[in-house]
Amino acid sequence: MDISKKKGRKRSSDPQKWRQNINKVLRNTGNSYESKKKETVPPRQVKPPCTERCRLKCSEKFTSVQRQALFAAFWAIGDIDKQRLFINSCMSNVSPRYKYTNALHPRQSNKAFHFVMDGKTIRVCKTFFIATLNISDRVIRTVKQKCDKLGIIQCDPRGKHNNHRTNDESLILDIKKFIDAIPRIESHYTRQTSTREYIDGAKSIKDIFKDFKENKNYISWNDIKIIKCEKGEPFAFFVKSSYKDNEFKKICVRNKRKKMKPLSELTTVKAYTGKQELSENKKKDLKELVDKNLIPHFYKDFYDTIL
Ligand SMILES: [Zn+2]
Structure with missing residues (x-):
């Protein structure tokens, strides 16, 4: 028997089974998925096309079966980078009719949208394009933005940064x-x-x-009995985990891994500029608490000044 293989029972990780990743696949394939706020997002489906008033008469060029096929093919890609490449391949530049050449930000050339059906490239309006694929206007804007001067779309950077939350190494x-x-x-x-x-x-x-x-x-939140802040130490607070402790322990809350602004560059903004008025109901509640002596009588003078 091979002993080395029998060591330990620790499970190896299987990222494909993580809730976040299951939902990512569902989302990228247009299926119903659970959002990060745990709300169920309905599956995507083809939306109604542009009306007959459309200049390009898109609805006459495609049957609903063809639209469904375009939709299904797009969402079967299931990879946001490849989907963006597809969208980019469906767009071409058309020059705007009017262009001020001396403008500070000259108008970008407009995009024309096309679908390929049975080997033929057919121009459609943007409304028809995004309704058929059921994508948002923002996706189009992202593709336009990401497509650099060389026509190459950068890969989606989400989740690929090097700033993931980790436990302190020490x-x-x-x-x-x-x-x-x-x-x-x-x-x-x-x-x-x-x-x-x-x-x-x-x-x-x-x-x-x-x-x-x-x-x-080390101290856990649940163990804290007394907490104290000091004006001169804005990035630390002081705690006692027992009433018997003589000295406070200092807890630093500044993120040590991230580059933070130096203290001298931090400016605080006043949350209020004037006195905050209490609502009538709040005043009534407070008065009742004082009258019932639930707020100790000792504080009555103070409450008389604000009520
Ligand atoms: Zn149209």
């Missing part, structure tokens, strides 16, 4: 060191078939985490 290192320092015992029963190591069974993962926090000065 924290991970600390955790690893801490775990390594826990004494191991060999398993009496599986020694022969496994190189897995065991720690004394008296401690649960929760206990180990508790030990780690106490040992390393």
Whole structure:
């Protein structure tokens, strides 16, 4: 028996099964999917074409079956970069009738839209084009923008940046060191078939985490008892995890991985410029709380000044 293959039970990751990625495939193929806000987005379908008033008479050039075929072919691509390439291949430049050559931003040439059907290139209006594929005007704008001077569309950059949220490396290192320092015992029963190591069974993962926090000065939100801010320390706050603590622990909240503006360049904007008026209902509520002594009588003078 090959022992090396039997080591451990850790699952390997399968990104295709992640909810986000399942939804991405569904979205890119025009199917119904769950948005990030967990709302169900209905599947895409061909929308009604332009009316008979259209100058290009698009509706007369395509049957609804042909439109359905164009739609299906587009969404079967299932890849946003390739879909953009397709859209780009359907657009060509037409010069605007009027163009001020001395304008600061001269008019960009307009785009004409085409579909290819049975080997023939057929011009359609933009309304017909986006209704047939059920895409948004924004996709067209994106394609126009992304298509650089050489006619090459840049790949979709979403999710490909190098600024993903990660755990602080020093924290991970600390955790690893801490775990390594826990004494191991060999398993009496599986020694022969496994190189897995065991720690004394008296401690649960929760206990180990508790030990780690106490040992390393990390603090969890739920443990905070007192919180304090200081004017001179805008990027830190101070906490006590026990009323018995003599000193506050300083917690820095500034993102250390990102390049942040220096403090001197930060300007604060006043949220209010005048006194905020209380609503009549709020005043009524407060008055009731004071009258019932739910707000201690001690504060009555203060509330009398605002009510
Ligand atoms: Zn039309």
